[in-house]
Amino acid sequence: MAETEPKDSPKDSIEAADSHEPDIYGEDGAVRSSFLARVGAAIADRDVLFLRAHVGHLHPSELGHILQVLQPEQRQALVQLLGEEFNFEALTEVDEAIRLEIVDALPNEQIAEGVQDLDSDDAVYILEDMDEEDQEEILAKLPFTERIRLRRALDYPEESAGRRMQTEFVAVPPFWTIGQTIDYMREDHDLPDRFSQVFVIDPTFRLLGAIDLDRILRSGRAVKVEDVMQETRHAIPATMDQEEAAQIFEQYDLLSAAVVDENERLVGVLTIDDVVDVIKAEAEEDILRLGGVGDEELSDSVFSISRSRVPWLMVNLLTAFLSASVIGLFEATIQEMVALAVLMPIVASMGGNAATQTMTVTVRAIATRDIDIYNASRVIRREAIIGLVNGIIFATVVGLVAGALFHNPQLGGIIAAAMVINMLAAALGGILIPLLLHRVGADPAIASSVFVTTVTDVTGFMAFLGLATWWFGVHH
Amino acid sequence: MAETEPKDSPKDSIEAADSHEPDIYGEDGAVRSSFLARVGAAIADRDVLFLRAHVGHLHPSELGHILQVLQPEQRQALVQLLGEEFNFEALTEVDEAIRLEIVDALPNEQIAEGVQDLDSDDAVYILEDMDEEDQEEILAKLPFTERIRLRRALDYPEESAGRRMQTEFVAVPPFWTIGQTIDYMREDHDLPDRFSQVFVIDPTFRLLGAIDLDRILRSGRAVKVEDVMQETRHAIPATMDQEEAAQIFEQYDLLSAAVVDENERLVGVLTIDDVVDVIKAEAEEDILRLGGVGDEELSDSVFSISRSRVPWLMVNLLTAFLSASVIGLFEATIQEMVALAVLMPIVASMGGNAATQTMTVTVRAIATRDIDIYNASRVIRREAIIGLVNGIIFATVVGLVAGALFHNPQLGGIIAAAMVINMLAAALGGILIPLLLHRVGADPAIASSVFVTTVTDVTGFMAFLGLATWWFGVHH
Numbered sequence: 046m047a048e049t050e051p052k053d054s055p056k057d058s059i060e061a062a063d064s065h066e067p068d069i070y071g072e073d074g075a076v077r078s079s080f081l082a083r084v085g086a087a088i089a090d091r092d093v094l095f096l097r098a099h100v101g102h103l104h105p106s107e108l109g110h111i112l113q114v115l116q117p118e119q120r121q122a123l124v125q126l127l128g129e130e131f132n133f134e135a136l137t138e139v140d141e142a143i144r145l146e147i148v149d150a151l152p153n154e155q156i157a158e159g160v161q162d163l164d165s166d167d168a169v170y171i172l173e174d175m176d177e178e179d180q181e182e183i184l185a186k187l188p189f190t191e192r193i194r195l196r197r198a199l200d201y202p203e204e205s206a207g208r209r210m211q212t213e214f215v216a217v218p219p220f221w222t223i224g225q226t227i228d229y230m231r232e233d234h235d236l237p238d239r240f241s242q243v244f245v246i247d248p249t250f251r252l253l254g255a256i257d258l259d260r261i262l263r264s265g266r267a268v269k270v271e272d273v274m275q276e277t278r279h280a281i282p283a284t285m286d287q288e289e290a291a292q293i294f295e296q297y298d299l300l301s302a303a304v305v306d307e308n309e310r311l312v313g314v315l316t317i318d319d320v321v322d323v324i325k326a327e328a329e330e331d332i333l334r335l336g337g338v339g340d341e342e343l344s345d346s347v348f349s350i351s352r353s354r355v356p357w358l359m360v361n362l363l364t365a366f367l368s369a370s371v372i373g374l375f376e377a378t379i380q381e382m383v384a385l386a387v388l389m390p391i392v393a394s395m396g397g398n399a400a401t402q403t404m405t406v407t408v409r410a411i412a413t414r415d416i417d418i419y420n421a422s423r424v425i426r427r428e429a430i431i432g433l434v435n436g437i438i439f440a441t442v443v444g445l446v447a448g449a450l451f452h453n454p455q456l457g458g459i460i461a462a463a464m465v466i467n468m469l470a471a472a473l474g475g476i477l478i479p480l481l482l483h484r485v486g487a488d489p490a491i492a493s494s495v496f497v498t499t500v501t502d503v504t505g506f507m508a509f510l511g512l513a514t515w516w517f518g519v520h521h
Numbered sequence: 522m523a524e525t526e527p528k529d530s531p532k533d534s535i536e537a538a539d540s541h542e543p544d545i546y547g548e549d550g551a552v553r554s555s556f557l558a559r560v561g562a563a564i565a566d567r568d569v570l571f572l573r574a575h576v577g578h579l580h581p582s583e584l585g586h587i588l589q590v591l592q593p594e595q596r597q598a599l600v601q602l603l604g605e606e607f608n609f610e611a612l613t614e615v616d617e618a619i620r621l622e623i624v625d626a627l628p629n630e631q632i633a634e635g636v637q638d639l640d641s642d643d644a645v646y647i648l649e650d651m652d653e654e655d656q657e658e659i660l661a662k663l664p665f666t667e668r669i670r671l672r673r674a675l676d677y678p679e680e681s682a683g684r685r686m687q688t689e690f691v692a693v694p695p696f697w698t699i700g701q702t703i704d705y706m707r708e709d710h711d712l713p714d715r716f717s718q719v720f721v722i723d724p725t726f727r728l729l730g731a732i733d734l735d736r737i738l739r740s741g742r743a744v745k746v747e748d749v750m751q752e753t754r755h756a757i758p759a760t761m762d763q764e765e766a767a768q769i770f771e772q773y774d775l776l777s778a779a780v781v782d783e784n785e786r787l788v789g790v791l792t793i794d795d796v797v798d799v800i801k802a803e804a805e806e807d808i809l810r811l812g813g814v815g816d817e818e819l820s821d822s823v824f825s826i827s828r829s830r831v832p833w834l835m836v837n838l839l840t841a842f843l844s845a846s847v848i849g850l851f852e853a854t855i856q857e858m859v860a861l862a863v864l865m866p867i868v869a870s871m872g873g874n875a876a877t878q879t880m881t882v883t884v885r886a887i888a889t890r891d892i893d894i895y896n897a898s899r900v901i902r903r904e905a906i907i908g909l910v911n912g913i914i915f916a917t918v919v920g921l922v923a924g925a926l927f928h929n930p931q932l933g934g935i936i937a938a939a940m941v942i943n944m945l946a947a948a949l950g951g952i953l954i955p956l957l958l959h960r961v962g963a964d965p966a967i968a969s970s971v972f973v974t975t976v977t978d979v980t981g982f983m984a985f986l987g988l989a990t991w992w993f994g995v996h997h
Binding site: 073074075076078081104106113114227230231236239240241257258259261262263264265292294295296297298300317318320321322324325328329331332333335336337338341342343347350351354355357358361362364365366368369372373376379380383384386387388389390391393394395398399401402404405406408409410413414415416417418419420424427430431434435438439442443446498502506 | 549550551552554557580582583589590703706707712715716717733734735737738739740741768770771772773774776793794796797798800801804805807808809811812813814817818819823826827830831833834837838840841842844845848849852855856859860862863864865866867869870871874875877878880881882884885886889890891892893894895896900903906907910911914915918919922974978
């Protein structure tokens with residue numbers, strides 16, 4: 046593996062792709078169009094030599110990027126042309142729709158061959174979305190131990206630590222010396238591709254502790270494993286939700302952690318790279334939910350996306366009719382003073398925005414556990430004050446402008462009063478609704494927006510039109 | 522460090538806190554109130570013994586959690602009572618406002634003592650937010666090499682890899698053997714606390730490559746370092762933005778990466794735990810920006826939060842007035858048919874929601890680089906079709922309901938037509954505006970919402986009221 050080519054190898058030519066410094070990405074971080082065009086031409090020409098030399102040896106994530114940007118027919122052709130050289134790990138780097146499209150077109154035989162070379166966590170990632178029948182057929186073609194391992198992981202629930210774990214790990218007994226441990230690693234060729242900890246287990250596979258590799262390297266050969274191992278404080282139960290496991294990794298800065306079954310027996314290892322994916326995915330999920338979309342991907346079909354967005358729009362429609370019915374209560378007042386119709390969206394819109402600000406902060410604080418029983422009441426009070434302060438500021442601005450525009454200072458006063466009321470309602474709705482949803486076990490990210498804007502729309506129209514009806518009714 | 526107590530140590534008692542299995546967290550993941558009450562009492566009683574035994578030895582992140590939930594006066598008292606036992610690393614786990622509050626109250630002498638025990642990245646994290654004067658005073662009190670290291674990191678721009686790197690690393694020459702390398706690690710006591718790679722450098726500190734620790738452990742003692750090292754493909758320039766560095770970590774599943782200066786000399790190492798923090802922070806930032814809030818923290822003051830939210834509300838106010846002026850154009854029509862005022866928010870609100878869906882997906886796709894020159898036009902076309910399909914679905918529903926409610930089928934037809942127009946505008950605005958902002962170098966997350974909802978409000982009111990004016994004007 047000695048690689049000591051000069052650093053100044055040609056960076057811009059496509060030829061660089063099979064030196065060990067490929068540069069398939071342009072300045073903007075996207076795959077270079079020149080490279081992509083060359084790959085496309087090679088696929089069209091069935092130029093297997095070029096593809097194996099320049100595409101087959103890319104890092105799996107790079108190959109994944111290429112697959113992602115190719116046309117569907119090109120993807121199939123590329124996988125076929127690469128044949129045994131195709132690294133199935135690349136499939137863990139593409140959207141689910143693309144992954145399924147590729148594996149559906151492949152014979153199960155070839156998939157079984159391909160996943161055998163992978164770490165078990167990657168193999169599971171590819172298998173878990175396939176239909177039961179294909180899954181079984183592929184598993185049946187695998188060697189016994191491999192099959193048992195994958196099936197064990199697949200038996201754990203989706204999004205659990207057991208599903209994400211890698212079943213390959215290094216484990217030694219506590220009475221070994223560091224020297225024995227190092228010798229074992231030098232001799233055994235069935236070690237995982239990469240690892241950062243050695244686990245210590247008893248004869249029944251019960252987890253006793255772990256030693257980080259840097260600690261092994263720092264210890265003398267004669268030192269006993271049990272004297273340098275650290276008792277495991279953060280063993281992850283296989284059934285634990287992946288998000289919770291990710292939080293433990295994050296809090297304790299772990300690189301890997303033992304996954305244990307219900308009898309505290311070591312069954313696998315969760316590694317930081319999988320956890321990083323989980324952290325990204327969970328943040329992503331929150332963003333999409335706040336925006337009222339499910340976990341759609343760019344490669345999903347128009348039909349499935351359209352359908353997945355309808356429920357949210359439907360809920361919004363119902364709340365929009367609710368707001369409309371509030372306006373309907375004041376038809377007579379509006380008819381007499383059309384300025385109200387002109388101004389009323391301002392009150393609602395400012396409330397909606399202020400509420401969205403508060404809600405966003407609250408949803409995040411709940412997700413990161415920054416908000417808890419110790420500070421909830423303080424935070425609620427604080428948001429109320431902020432709502433009131435900003436309400437007064439904007440009430441003044443809007444009141445003066447509206448009063449001047451319509452040459453009606455009373456109208457200015459009424460919209461100002463309505464603004465203060467609605468901004469306060471916005472602050473309280475923005476914090477209380479997510480907290481309440483969280484309390485009853487719902488995901489605050491998914492449902493807060495719709496409730497919160499309903500509150501501000503209804504309160505806004507009601508306060509503004511109600512005050513106007515009362516005031517001008519009395520002073521007519 | 523042999524820790525082989527039985528696993529069934531009392532889990533629920535506070536006494537467990539100084540065994541090595543503290544259980545300061547309750548079922549809900551928050552700090553147990555019983556533990557917190559005990560700590561509060563110990564602070565009030567100045568019970569140094571208890572605090573050192575049960576709080577001083579907690580993991581820094583746990584101590585950070587405790588600090589976060591204590592009252593401000595309690596925080597100061599706790600740090601003071603722990604004295605030299607206070608682990609400054611805990612300060613990297615609390616909000617910026619709390620960190621500044623604590624360090625501002627401490628003598629610079631004590632801070633200098635405290636940061637000396639930390640890895641350089643943690644020390645920099647604490648120092649970087651302090652004011653220049655204090656920073657200089659603290660640096661001046663540090664030993665020479667430590668001072669040089671920290672100053673070097675602090676000289677790199679904020680949010681750069683150089684700022685986040687750790688300047689402690691293990692580096693060996695290429696002609697050493699694996700045996701020599703292991704012996705060196707066994708003897709040198711000035712190694713970083715944790716590391717997962719050994720770097721290979723030439724006499725001028727130019728980076729030649731790296732070896733993962735598992736590879737060292739698998740290689741025989743006689744093997745030469747240069748024969749097992751991997752040429753570094755992903756050396757991170759110290760000036761690279763931390764977000765870009767995080768993307769490299771993520772793509773290539775790195776645990777650590779060399780940070781090099783402009784002469785390709787090794788100056789530090791970036792580790793995955795810091796990168797995880799960056800990934801979290803960047804996702805967080807996007808969520809908050811989409812919600813129209815800056816990077817506020819729960820511990821910020823009412824005044825600073827209120828002020829930071831005003832600009833966004835002000836922008837929204839201007840766009841609200843713009844929408845209002847559109848309505849103003851049609852005052853005469855509304856006066857004649859108040860039903861229009863009742864129904865118009867439905868058109869605007871549905872458009873706003875549909876646009877937010879599209880915008881959220883687009884902003885995320887831009888952030889994760891899932892959208893690029895290869896698929897942009899396809900994605901735009903797809904969103905337009907989805908907008909049209911969902912527009913027709915909801916136009917039908919709204920048209921029928923509105924027509925029935927107001928016993929006016931013509932009104933139903935008009936609102937349906939306006940809905941289709943606005944949902945299409947929503948889809949196009951939702952995707953084109955973020956893409957355009959990204960193209961001109963602006964952050965699409967920060968400004969998209971306001972532009973997008975302006976488009977749907979203006980289009981919605983204009984289409985609905987305009988169509989109504991034209992139709993009923995002609996057919997009156």
